[in-house]
Amino acid sequence: xxxxxxxxxxxxxxxxxxxxxxxxxxxxxxxxxxxxxxxxxxxxxxxxxxxxxxxxxxxxxxxxxxxxxxxxxxxxxxxxxxxxxxxxxxxxxxxxxxxxxxxxxxxxxxxxxxxxxxxxxxxxxxxxxxxxxxxxxxxxxxxxxxxxxxxxxxxxxxxxxxxxxxxxxxxxxxxxxxxxxxxxxxxxxxxxxxxxxxxxxxxxxxxxxxxxxxxxxxxxxxxxxxxxxxxxxxxxxxxxxxxxxxxxxxxxxxxxxxxxxxxxxxxxxxxxxxxxxxxxxxxxxxxxxxxxxxxxxxxxxxxxxxxxxxxxxxxxxxxxxxxxxxxxxxxxxxxxxxxxxxxxxxxxxxxxxxxxxxxxxxxxxxxxxxxxxxxxxxxxxxxxxxxxxxxxxxxxxxxxxxxxxxxxxxxxxxxxxxxxxxxxxxxxxxxxxxxxxxxxxxxxxxxxxxxxxxxxxxxxxxxxxxxxxxxxxxxxxxxxxxxxxxxxxxxxxxxxxxxxxxxxxxxxxxxxxxxxxxx
Amino acid sequence: xxxxxxxxxxxxxxxxxxxxxxxxxxxxxxxxxxxxxxxxxxxxxxxxxxxxxxxxxxxxxxxxxxxxxxxxxxxxxxxxxxxxxxxxxxxxxxxxxxxxxxxxxxxxxxxxxxxxxxxxxxx
Amino acid sequence: xxxxxxxxxxxxxxxxxxxxxxxxxxxxxxxxxxxxxxxxxxxxxxxxxxxxxxxxxxxxxxxxxxxxxxxxxxxxxxxxxxxxxxxxxxxxxxxxxxxxxxxxxxxxxxxxxxxxxxxxxxxxxxxxxxxxxxxxxxxxxxxxxxxxxxxxxxxxxxxxxxxxxxxxxxxxxxxxxxxxxxxxxxxxxxxxxxxxxxxxxxxxxxxxxxxxxxxxxxxxxxxxxxxxxxxxxxxxxxxxxxxxxxxxxxxxxxxx
Numbered sequence: 001x002x003x004x005x006x007x008x009x010x011x012x013x014x015x016x017x018x019x020x021x022x023x024x025x026x027x028x029x030x031x032x033x034x035x036x037x038x039x040x041x042x043x044x045x046x047x048x049x050x051x052x053x054x055x056x057x058x059x060x061x062x063x064x065x066x067x068x069x070x071x072x073x074x075x076x077x078x079x080x081x082x083x084x085x086x087x088x089x090x091x092x093x094x095x096x097x098x099x100x101x102x103x104x105x106x107x108x109x110x111x112x113x114x115x116x117x118x119x120x121x122x123x124x125x126x127x128x129x130x131x132x133x134x135x136x137x138x139x140x141x142x143x144x145x146x147x148x149x150x151x152x153x154x155x156x157x158x159x160x161x162x163x164x165x166x167x168x169x170x171x172x173x174x175x176x177x178x179x180x181x182x183x184x185x186x187x188x189x190x191x192x193x194x195x196x197x198x199x200x201x202x203x204x205x206x207x208x209x210x211x212x213x214x215x216x217x218x219x220x221x222x223x224x225x226x227x228x229x230x231x232x233x234x235x236x237x238x239x240x241x242x243x244x245x246x247x248x249x250x251x252x253x254x255x256x257x258x259x260x261x262x263x264x265x266x267x268x269x270x271x272x273x274x275x276x277x278x279x280x281x282x283x284x285x286x287x288x289x290x291x292x293x294x295x296x297x298x299x300x301x302x303x304x305x306x307x308x309x310x311x312x313x314x315x316x317x318x319x320x321x322x323x324x325x326x327x328x329x330x331x332x333x334x335x336x337x338x339x340x341x342x343x344x345x346x347x348x349x350x351x352x353x354x355x356x357x358x359x360x361x362x363x364x365x366x367x368x369x370x371x372x373x374x375x376x377x378x379x380x381x382x383x384x385x386x387x388x389x390x391x392x393x394x395x396x397x398x399x400x401x402x403x404x405x406x407x408x409x410x411x412x413x414x415x416x417x418x419x420x421x422x423x424x425x426x427x428x429x430x431x432x433x434x435x436x437x438x439x440x441x442x443x444x445x446x447x448x449x450x451x452x453x454x455x456x457x458x459x460x461x462x463x464x465x466x467x468x469x470x471x472x473x474x475x476x477x478x479x480x481x482x483x484x485x486x487x488x489x490x491x492x493x494x495x496x497x498x499x500x501x502x503x504x505x506x507x508x509x510x511x512x513x514x515x516x517x518x519x
Numbered sequence: 520x521x522x523x524x525x526x527x528x529x530x531x532x533x534x535x536x537x538x539x540x541x542x543x544x545x546x547x548x549x550x551x552x553x554x555x556x557x558x559x560x561x562x563x564x565x566x567x568x569x570x571x572x573x574x575x576x577x578x579x580x581x582x583x584x585x586x587x588x589x590x591x592x593x594x595x596x597x598x599x600x601x602x603x604x605x606x607x608x609x610x611x612x613x614x615x616x617x618x619x620x621x622x623x624x625x626x627x628x629x630x631x632x633x634x635x636x637x638x639x640x641x642x
Numbered sequence: 643x644x645x646x647x648x649x650x651x652x653x654x655x656x657x658x659x660x661x662x663x664x665x666x667x668x669x670x671x672x673x674x675x676x677x678x679x680x681x682x683x684x685x686x687x688x689x690x691x692x693x694x695x696x697x698x699x700x701x702x703x704x705x706x707x708x709x710x711x712x713x714x715x716x717x718x719x720x721x722x723x724x725x726x727x728x729x730x731x732x733x734x735x736x737x738x739x740x741x742x743x744x745x746x747x748x749x750x751x752x753x754x755x756x757x758x759x760x761x762x763x764x765x766x767x768x769x770x771x772x773x774x775x776x777x778x779x780x781x782x783x784x785x786x787x788x789x790x791x792x793x794x795x796x797x798x799x800x801x802x803x804x805x806x807x808x809x810x811x812x813x814x815x816x817x818x819x820x821x822x823x824x825x826x827x828x829x830x831x832x833x834x835x836x837x838x839x840x841x842x843x844x845x846x847x848x849x850x851x852x853x854x855x856x857x858x859x860x861x862x863x864x865x866x867x868x869x870x871x872x873x874x875x876x877x878x879x880x881x882x883x884x885x886x887x888x889x890x891x892x893x894x895x896x897x898x
Contacts, residue, residue: 003833010842014827017720021819028812068713070844070851074679075695077713115731122720129717137603141717144610148617148724155621158732161628165637168621172552175614176543179559182607183536186566189603190670193677212679218669224662516850525672533663537656545652574674580684580702581774588689597680598687598702602711605703606718609779613725616887620732 001064005056009081009089009132010066012049015042016125020118027114036104039117043093043100046124050086050093057086063499065134065510074196074212078134078510084348084499085131087492088271091352092127094478095263095359096120101471102363103256105464106370110254116156119149120260127264130272134510136185136195136280139272143181143236147174150265154253166252170245177235177242184228191217191225197275198510201282201503204289209511222288226281230295233273237266239333240303243326247310250325251318251375255366258318262325263359267351270329274336274344279506284339296337301433303330308437311444316375317365320444321358324401327441328354334430335416338423341501345493346415348500352492353408353482357400360475364394367468371460377448382455390464391452393476398449400479402442408483411490413438528569535562549625549632553618560611564604571600683710694849698857699772699866707777708869712843716826719876723819726883733890734808750803753796757804760788768877772866778873782880789885793892801889808889811882818878825868825875829853845869 019042026034057063063082070076100120107113126146133139151174155167185195192200194212204222208214231242238246246266250258277296281289307326314320328350335347367390372379384391400407403414420430482489499506539562542555573596580598582591622632629637686695687705697705707715767774768781792800801807826843832853833840840853845867847854855867 003837003839006839007830007833007842011830014823014830014842017716017823017826020720020723021816021823024812025816028809067841068843069709069711070841070848070853071710075682076710112731112734115727119724119727122724125717125720135714137606137711138714138717141606141610141714141721144613144721145717145724148613148721148728151617151621152724152728152731155624156731158624164621164624164628168549168618168625171618171621172543172549172556175618176540176552176556176559179543179556179563180540182560183563183566186563186570186603187666189567189600189677190570190667193679211682212677216671216675216677221666221669224666514850523672525674526667526670528673529667529670530660530664533660533667534656536663537659540659541652541655545648545655569673570670571676571680572673573676579775582684582688582700582702584700588685588691592681592685595684595702597676598683598706599677599680601703602706605707605777605779606714609718610721613721613728616725617728620728624732 001056001061005052005060006064006066008049008052008056009086009128010079012046012053012089012093013125013128013132015046015049016121016128018042019121020125023118023121024114027117032113035114035117039121040100040104042121043097043124047090047093047097050090053081053086054090057081057083058495063509065513066132067514072514072516073134073510074194074199074209077138078196078198079132080134080506080510081132082499082506082509083492084271084275084496087352087496088131088268089128091355092124092131092264092268095260095355095475096124098359098471098474099256099259099363101467101474102259102366105468106256106366107254110157116153119153122146123149123153123260123265127268130268134197136188136197136200136276138195139276140178140182140185143178146265146268147178147236150174150257150261153257154249154261156254156257160252162248163252166245166248170249173235173242173245177232180228180235181232184225184232187221187225187228191215191219191221196510197280198507200280201286202507202511204282204286207507219286219288222281222286223291226277226289226292227295229276229281230273230292230299233269233276234299237269237273237329237333238303238326239299239329240306240326243303243306246326247319247322250322250362251316255318255362255369258322258366259359259362262322262362263355263357266325266329267332267355270332270336271351274347274500277336278344278500279503282503284501284503290339293337293339296333297427297430300330300333300337301430303327303333304437305330305433308440308444311441314444315377317368317377317380317448318362318375320377320448321361321365324361324441324445325354325358327437328358330437331413331416331434334434335419338419338427340419340423341494341497342415342422343419344501345490345497346412346419348496349489349493350409350412350416353400353412353479356475356478356482357397357409360397360472360479361394361401363468363472363475364390364397367464367472368394370462371464372458373461377451380448380452382458383460384453385457386460387463389469390472393469393472394452395449396476396480398445400483402445403438406483406486408479408489410483411486412493415490415493525574529566532562532566532569535559535565547634549622549634552634553615553622556618557611557615560607560614564607567600567603567607571597573597693846696846697866697869698846699869701772701774703775704771704777704866704869704873708843708872709845709867712845712872716822716843719819719822719879722880722883726815726886729887729890730812749796753792753800754804757788757792760791761785764788764877764881765874768873769870771873772869778876779880781873781877782882783884785877785881786884786888789881790888793888798889798892806885808886811886811889815879815882815886818875818882821875822872822879825855825872843868 129142283289539559697709
């Protein structure tokens with residue numbers, strides 16, 4: 001294999017590592033322009049490297065495993081570069097690049113941007129790590145990296161009282177979630193004697209590893225571990241009843257960070273949970289793992305209903321978008337929990353589409369807030385006449401968010417409904433709460449649109465600069481283009497779901513695809 | 520209930536972790552919440568140590584000069600559990616630094632660290 | 643009345659949660675059972691006869707830290723970096739270190755002497771961590787104690803006498819990180835240049851990946867390939883990080 005293609009995803013991650021401290025160095029000796037140039041160049045390179053990885057995995061070599069430090073699992077940490085993780089890593093790179101372009105002008109008046117860019121890089125590295133890794137303990141380390149940098153970026157404007165409050169609230173709950181996850185890793189170590197995700201499912205099927213032996217405890221206790229893992233990720237992914245930190249944190253953060261938190265962070269959490277449940281606890285075949293899926297469905301239904309009904313009563317534009325995130329995460333949880341291949345591919349597409357839509361909505365909301373100087377929805381009256389271009393972009397984003405055909409989220413919502421209907425049994429009745437929450441969400445979003453287009457032309461504080469419009473334009477055009485190519489989209493979702501749900505294929509890839517001398 | 524006495528330390532871990540989760544969720548003092556989370560990490564560290572310990576005359580996981588590796592592997596304690604604990608301790612320090620900085624700033628803004636009295640946001 | 647209800651709820655929660663966890667532990671092996679993966683590391687970490695799985699570090703924990711599971715430790719170091727960033731981001735604006743004179747020559751030179759002793763022991767603990775307990779983090783903590791002891795016993799104003807302020811500490815910390823990151827990336831660059839397989843943070847040559855750092859540096863007591871230099875990088879990072887944290891937090895304390 002071409003070494004550049006082989007190393008591309010890891011190189012992207014190591015670039016983020018370098019960027020994190022080079023930003024601080026340049027900020028101290030040269031000033032903010034140098035920091036912005038460096039982080040812009042580095043984020044652009046990560047987009048390039050992630051695209052190379054995507055081309056490699058889809059068109060050239062197919063999925064492979066990268067052995068960190070050269071040690072095969074379970075001795076070392078495997079990075080699984082497959083069709084589930086690589087497209088998501090490209091989404092991460094693209095959104096980080098777009099918000100990078102956006103931040104340059106958005107944060108013009110803020111001091112100390114070196115820490116902002118430095119922590120952004122670490123969050124990006126944490127996301128790559130979470131998506132690729134095949135090791136339970138490495139997930140713990142990466143959750144901490146991503147979580148702590150996000151916690152610090154929420155109160156980046158530390159003079160704002162409410163931002164610090166949102167930060168400490170998010171901090172306490174997120175770190176508690178990670179600690180609960182740490183407890184579950186210790187229990188997994190006791191039961192399986194290994195931290196590799198592939199070995200867990202292999203051992204549940206009776207595999208005896210040449211390195212770590214078989215199982216050391218009865219798997220009847222597995223549901224407890226599964227419940228702990230689901231609990232911890234449900235806090236991280238803001239699934240009801242652990243959702244209360246999300247509207248505060250996502251609305252009080254700077255808009256460029258809200259876009260990342262709402263578009264990527266929660267989705268990465270739920271993607272990792274899917275990886276653990278399906279490939280680790282063999283949720284498709286083992287009854288212990290299936291408990292996790294049932295929990296996901298129940299919590300997902302509650303999430304979508306609660307999120308959608310709270311959307312109806314919001315008066316703050318960013319809180320409204322944040323509650324919409326809770327609703328859509330509920331949908332994703334339902335899709336993953338239904339357990340069929342169709343459900344998983346629908347949830348996967350929803351993760352990707354929702355990431356772009358939600359990131360662009362938050363970025364435009366940031367423009368509106370700068371222009372009007374207020375976060376209230378009422379203050380947006382007449383803004384469409386003052387900022388017609390931005391309002392048009394916002395309209396496209398909102399239409400995509402409520403699933404207006406042929407924009408991207410229409411297809412994934414349709415697929416989710418279809419997957420629930422075709423799952424049979426009690427699951428087909430889930431279509432009712434889902435339709436109710438889709439309707440509620442549409443009402444709330446269309447009401448916001450009506451406010452934007454009503455009223456007389458109003459004065460605005462400032463017009464958005466070219467880079468800001470450009471970065472939002474990139475995101476909106478991705479939404480439109482992916483919506484116009486549903487066939488390609490479905491193909492991606494199908495292949496990703498295949499790599500996720502097919503446990504034996506995953507185990508073979510991680511544990512048996514490589515010949516090494518016997519220990 | 521338990522098949523061996525050697526399993527009793529697990530009960531200690533279970534109780535300690537439960538108390539810490541309770542305190543982190545329901546105590547209203549931010550500093551107490553932070554301490555509870557930190558102690559929770561320590562309970563898990565204890566769990567790792569229990570699972571990696573060896574009874575009898577165990578030796579640390581450092582090979583003495585001249586000892587045969589297979590003999591060493593049969594008497595030393597588990598280095599993997601130690602490794603997890605070392606990593607988690609460093610991460611716990613970073614958690615404490617982050618939360619302390621945030622709590623100090625919360626106190627600066629609100630004059631209190633009781634969550635019941637900090638009500639700018641509705642949640 | 644309300645407190646009474648809250649404590650009942652609390653006792654109920656704790657009893658329920660701990661019995662669920664205890665139930666999960668019922669089938670676990672008792673204390674004193676080392677899992678085969680741990681024995682694998684113990685057997686192979688310094689196995690001279692069969693070097694195909696070794697890390698060349700007699701201390702198995704150190705071998706795990708920077709060889710077998712080195713990529714974990716790399717990002718654990720970055721998590722610590724976030725912790726320092728937290729303190730720096732929130733309190734940096736307040737940091738104004740002023741030089742305070744007034745110490746006698748005896749105090750100054752004895753402080754310097756003790757400082758040198760502590761720093762030496764930090765280096766020793768870091769470098770010999772492959773043979774004795776210790777490591778970069780432990781050495782770094784001791785290094786930070788050298789500075790913190792000066793802050794506590796003399797004054798913060800004495801630190802400029804030792805040629806240290808927040809800015810310089812940041813630069814030194816970044817130098818430590820650059821050493822760590824550089825050693826991580828060298829195998830990747832080698833792989834890109836030569837076309838043969840090499841993995842990030844790879845330490846010693848393997849049958850399936852030929853890249854390797856030198857194991858013995860001429861004199862037999864030093865081994866472990868990249869472990870010692872990377873531990874030195876971590877020591878500087880951690881030591882300077884703790885010093886920055888204490889400096890900024892104590893400065894804040896005084897000015898309010």
